Amino acid sequence: MENKMPGEAGKAFPSVSGDSVSRQNASSPAPGLSPAERIAGVIGDLPAMPHIAAQLLDKLSCEDTSPREITQLITKDQALAAKVLKLANSPFYGASRSIATLNDALLFMGFDSIRSLIMTTVLKSMYSKVGLAEKLFWEHSVGCGLAARKIADEVRYLRRDEAYLAGLMHDVGKAALFWHAPGLMREVIRDVLNDGLDFLEAEQRRFGFTHAQIGGAVAHTWCFVASIERAIADHHQTERSGSTLELTHLVSAADSICHKLSVGPIKKPDMDLNEVASMKALGLTPDRVAKILEASAKTLTPAPADI
Numbered sequence: 001m002e003n004k005m006p007g008e009a010g011k012a013f014p015s016v017s018g019d020s021v022s023r024q025n026a027s028s029p030a031p032g033l034s035p036a037e038r039i040a041g042v043i044g045d046l047p048a049m050p051h052i053a054a055q056l057l058d059k060l061s062c063e064d065t066s067p068r069e070i071t072q073l074i075t076k077d078q079a080l081a082a083k084v085l086k087l088a089n090s091p092f093y094g095a096s097r098s099i100a101t102l103n104d105a106l107l108f109m110g111f112d113s114i115r116s117l118i119m120t121t122v123l124k125s126m127y128s129k130v131g132l133a134e135k136l137f138w139e140h141s142v143g144c145g146l147a148a149r150k151i152a153d154e155v156r157y158l159r160r161d162e163a164y165l166a167g168l169m170h171d172v173g174k175a176a177l178f179w180h181a182p183g184l185m186r187e188v189i190r191d192v193l194n195d196g197l198d199f200l201e202a203e204q205r206r207f208g209f210t211h212a213q214i215g216g217a218v219a220h221t222w223c224f225v226a227s228i229e230r231a232i233a234d235h236h237q238t239e240r241s242g243s244t245l246e247l248t249h250l251v252s253a254a255d256s257i258c259h260k261l262s263v264g265p266i267k268k269p270d271m272d273l274n275e276v277a278s279m280k281a282l283g284l285t286p287d288r289v290a291k292i293l294e295a296s297a298k299t300l301t302p303a304p305a306d307i
Ligand SMILES: [Fe+2]
Pocket: 170, 171, 211, 235, 236
């Protein structure tokens, strides 16, 4: 995957420390601000990208970067180094032998996987308050990433790590809203549970915009490739994605799989996946949908553990 990185695009990761900002707990949006101004406020409130992670993402985007340079950077962060080795040896990658060194892990997993791992770590930090709601949203994010990869395998979408990353990050707007205004997000959840609104309606009511809009803005700020940015922004309106439609449908279909399997806060066990527009758009016949569902159920239930 060829992400544009900060610096290249003249943008920087948000510099506001997550600990230094005052989070909003009000039960209504800030008065007098337009939706665009409120969205900018949420984006300015994102947690800072850890220093090593930012350096790594920058290096990973350069074509002439060697695995050795990446290994040297990862070695500076022992926790990250341990995660890379753990992931390389996990069933997720299905290595036929034990991988003992960072260099071997990098050669085996590839740069895109390291990028996904870094973004997984950053996203998890945004759900760090470890309430029940945050835990469910986190499980949903990882589940959607894994389901998107399974669908990518089935439809022969070759950029599997891009599919995983898009699935993982598709609801990053919710993470940003939780980070920025946890009190308002709890009101959103109450609206969903008590008033029967869907998340988009409840977010419009409480914030004046949706997690999909915020998610697209986050993806743009973090310089994701256009296809992932569109998939995040359009996963509830797949028809808007134009030339990047395939990845958007892939993410939307993975989202539905998670709803069907009750991975996350939205549970729709009775949903007929064959009626989901994105399944049809990807050309998935009922037998292939059943195959994907069965494979996903093995991986996602019980809810996916940390990777
Ligand atoms: Fe969503």
